[in-house]
Amino acid sequence: MNNPADFNDEFFALLTGNQEDDLDAWVKQASEEQRKAGFLQAVRMGWMPGVKRLVTLVDQKTVDYGLTFAVASHNLAAVDFLAPLATLAHRSGAAIESAAHKGAVRAVELLVSHIPHTVKNGVLAGAAAKGQMEIVRLVRPLSTEMEVHNALVAAAKEGQSAIVRELLPHSVLQNYRNGALVAAAKNGWVDAVDVLLPMCDAPGVNNALSHAAAAGYIDVVRQLVAHCDPKASNSLALRAAAQNGYVECVQLLIPLSDPLSNNSAALREAAANGHLGCVKKLLPVSNPKETPMLSALYWALGHGQDRCAEYLYRFSDPLAVLWYLETEKEPKAKVLSEMMVRRQKQTLHQQIAERRGDNTEAEVVRRKL
Numbered sequence: 001m002n003n004p005a006d007f008n009d010e011f012f013a014l015l016t017g018n019q020e021d022d023l024d025a026w027v028k029q030a031s032e033e034q035r036k037a038g039f040l041q042a043v044r045m046g047w048m049p050g051v052k053r054l055v056t057l058v059d060q061k062t063v064d065y066g067l068t069f070a071v072a073s074h075n076l077a078a079v080d081f082l083a084p085l086a087t088l089a090h091r092s093g094a095a096i097e098s099a100a101h102k103g104a105v106r107a108v109e110l111l112v113s114h115i116p117h118t119v120k121n122g123v124l125a126g127a128a129a130k131g132q133m134e135i136v137r138l139v140r141p142l143s144t145e146m147e148v149h150n151a152l153v154a155a156a157k158e159g160q161s162a163i164v165r166e167l168l169p170h171s172v173l174q175n176y177r178n179g180a181l182v183a184a185a186k187n188g189w190v191d192a193v194d195v196l197l198p199m200c201d202a203p204g205v206n207n208a209l210s211h212a213a214a215a216g217y218i219d220v221v222r223q224l225v226a227h228c229d230p231k232a233s234n235s236l237a238l239r240a241a242a243q244n245g246y247v248e249c250v251q252l253l254i255p256l257s258d259p260l261s262n263n264s265a266a267l268r269e270a271a272a273n274g275h276l277g278c279v280k281k282l283l284p285v286s287n288p289k290e291t292p293m294l295s296a297l298y299w300a301l302g303h304g305q306d307r308c309a310e311y312l313y314r315f316s317d318p319l320a321v322l323w324y325l326e327t328e329k330e331p332k333a334k335v336l337s338e339m340m341v342r343r344q345k346q347t348l349h350q351q352i353a354e355r356r357g358d359n360t361e362a363e364v365v366r367r368k369l
Helices: 004-017 020-029 032-045 048-057 060-072 076-082 094-101 105-113 117-130 133-142 145-157 161-170 174-186 190-199 202-215 218-225 232-243 247-256 261-272 276-285 296-302 306-315 318-327 332-356 359-368
Strands: none
Touching: 020 048, 032 048, 032 060, 048 060, 048 076, 060 076, 060 094, 076 105, 094 105, 094 117, 094 133, 105 133, 117 133, 117 145, 133 145, 133 161, 145 161, 145 174, 145 190, 161 174, 161 190, 174 190, 174 202, 190 218, 202 218, 202 232, 218 247, 232 247, 232 261, 232 276, 247 276, 261 276, 261 296, 261 306, 276 306, 296 306, 296 318, 296 332, 306 332, 318 332
């Protein structure tokens, strides 16, 4: 009886003969490994007395395996019994995936019934984000409207356009659909945006455009501009692109937006964040001589963007900005004052060179200005 094969044969005889009374005797003589093997065999064969007797004598890893085996063998009684005993990660992860892959609807229902509400939400959203269509189709009918919405957003965020198409009819509130469009747009997923666009309203598309522009996804920006008003919210999309330095998006949005909106806010944002390329694109269509506190020069100086400040100087009203800085006793007044002195010297140098007829030197100085 010490031969492992003899133990296994004896257990199989108990199992097939349903000899529950002799089970205790077998358990007392069996090794740890034999108990594990017996437990898994009982699960596969659907012998619940053996499952219930041995589950307390095996480790947690084996219990988790047992749940997967129960799903695979369509042993619903064992699924229902083992689900609360398995780790939460296993019953909400591998076991659900196995049941969904096999199309075991009832097993999925049983597993879901043993998963806390907060985790169940994660099961559907996690499957949606990974593109696991089988799980989505089985778990979605067991989910609340909010869980479906979260899954829709998760799928859109990861560009799972097939899942988005699957879930969209079941997410009926407009705010939810708009939220999914924003998630797709801000992550640059053209296909997911294409699926969601017809189901979203103008405010939702405007919001998505701003997020796409802020992230520099030019293809999505092109996709969205035809379906919304880029001038909405004081040309927020243009400001977002300028703030983050996306020159291509700025160039596309300029003729569709109002660069003068909110006191040339787009130019101001570009200058404050040191995006000289955007400053150069916006300058011809903006007003660099806004009131000092709102001027691009003031904002460039205030944020330490001296390169942008140098470029903006000759297009701005530096005296007005300097007066404001000195009135407010701001330290950047010294920076601007030194810039003005340096430029005055350069201007004088240029004039002297021109009087001497040294046009080459005069041109060199002019370019520095």
